[in-house]
Amino acid sequence: METTGAIVSENDMQQKKGPSRQAVHLSIVIPVSGRWGDLRDIYEQHAKEISATGQSYEFIFVLDGPDETALRPLRVLKLEHPEIQVIALNRWFGEATALAIGFEHSRGSVVLTLSSYFQVEPFEIRRLLEQFMKDGYDMVVAWRHPRIDSLFNRFQAWVFRRLVAVLTGTHYHDVSCGLRAMKRKVVQEIHLYGDLHRFLPVLAYEQGFKVAELPVQQSRFDLARRIYKPGIYFRRALDVLTLFFLVKFTKKPLRFFGLVGSAVSLSGAVILGYLGLYRLLGYGAIAGRPLLILGVLLTVLGLQLFSIGLLGELIVFTHARDRKDYQIEEIL
């Protein structure tokens, strides 16, 4: 993976093959990207809860870009607890890539992701792990419920949730919550990039994994005004659209472009047919009619969409050999 080369290996921070690297059960991956709280506090409170479960664990912080304000507390933390892994990326890659790199460096058979600020009360982490172990799910994602938030925040969260539900056919109440527990095979199979971390439960479900939600108590530090710039909203919308195509049409692009394309060009052809008859039957000239341009443009647009679908099929075909269309649960 090309991003691995981009990691600033802080020699004093990373000890890849030290004597302390034994098998661990639980890997806690914390991507530090964009917004973060008191990282020491995060580490200490969660470490306390996890030690109480008696399982072996490791903490991995992935710093998305060398931001000194985040790196400084991590350095101090690392001095006190040398077993923590800190990975600093040399530029901003986005949270999804930070997570993916954290996954690569993790060793536990269970991977737990945490957000770099308090989204959920730390004690809930134990309940989440219990639930995860007990019911044999491949992934359990936290659902902050009841949600303490401003009306506006709840409204935009609702719009986002509805959009994801309609386009992907999955129903998660809090799909982008940072607290999730997963089996190792989940992180191994899912390729994360861009902003796809937000939809990890949807992607896991599409891969055939069993995903469950667990209502947890929201942290009081989670409160923030979430009014973003218009550009952010546009990006979110594009993210959902990307997800939609990934989930529904990556294996059959012509199903989508072909259908839309033929509908559009058919409506164009109907207009042109009408105008053609109109002219041939001698009702008058059509050259001055804007409807003619509309008909032509619809035909052209439809055929363009259709041909993009064809090209998509060609791309799928060339890669049909190296990707499997199925995931096997078991061979007897």
Next chain:
Amino acid sequence: MDESRKLSPYVSIVVPFYNEEECVGALYKKVRRVGESLGMPYEVVFVDDGSRDRTYDILQSIRKQDPLVRVIRFRKNYGQTAAMVAGFDHARGDIIVSMDGDLQNDPADIPLLLAKLDEGFDVVCGWRKNRQDKFLTRRLPSLIANWIIGQVTGVKIHDNGCSLKAYRSSTIKKVPLYGEMHRFIPAMSTQADARIAEIVVNHHPRRFGTSKYGISRVWRVLLDIITVKMITGFSARPMLWFGFMSLPFILLALATIATSAMGSAELVPDEWTVMYTVAFSFFFLGFHLIGLGIIGELTMRTGDFVPAQSLVPAVQRKDN
């Protein structure tokens, strides 16, 4: 080197199941009886395509009793093509037979398929000549679809949709199958230079369960036919295909300009604007298509699959 010339030919029978708990047991008994009578080693590969009923439990108990059976279970329902491909991927035989898990195909036809294969074919398709399904919703659409597939791809098989087929393992493992390509195995297998034959097979009415397909698939099948045509006919030369498509539009654009120019005396300036807009739009479409053709060429060059048209067969067959 030539895998099909081993001393003991070995047959793998691949059967995908999706929610067929009533059929599994009976089908296994029939397949086993036929397998024993073949007079050569065989194995059975059952693929459970994410069934939610007891199919997998029954398969497990069959597996326990019979070492010749292998069972592959999918994590979720991936569809018939994926199930068949998984079966092909895991089949160890030199000859692979595929059939439906709903008891409508008759395993007793397997020896006939193998005999035909022995005449020197690579793919032998079953033809359900006396198909036991409803005429209006199943047989008529199928007749039309098969006719179109034959016309468009040039592989004229009566019954593309029949799952009961026999293949040489070396051939079918080379055929790229994905999406819902199981309907187009004959056409797609031309990608592996297959020699194709068909024979009439039995077909029984459905006794248990329900059909997993309805009439809604018509438009999907139509779009798939276009895809298959492009892949089998033009994937080696995408530029040719897209360039060919662009030609009528560029001609149309030129014709629009020419006719407008000839009638220029009668056209007022507004009408000129309209006619030129029309002509330019067609030009754009033409160039768009040529551009896609170039990207298509790039895709084929950088992709890892080399289509059959551009290949000389690597292994020369020893024809008797």
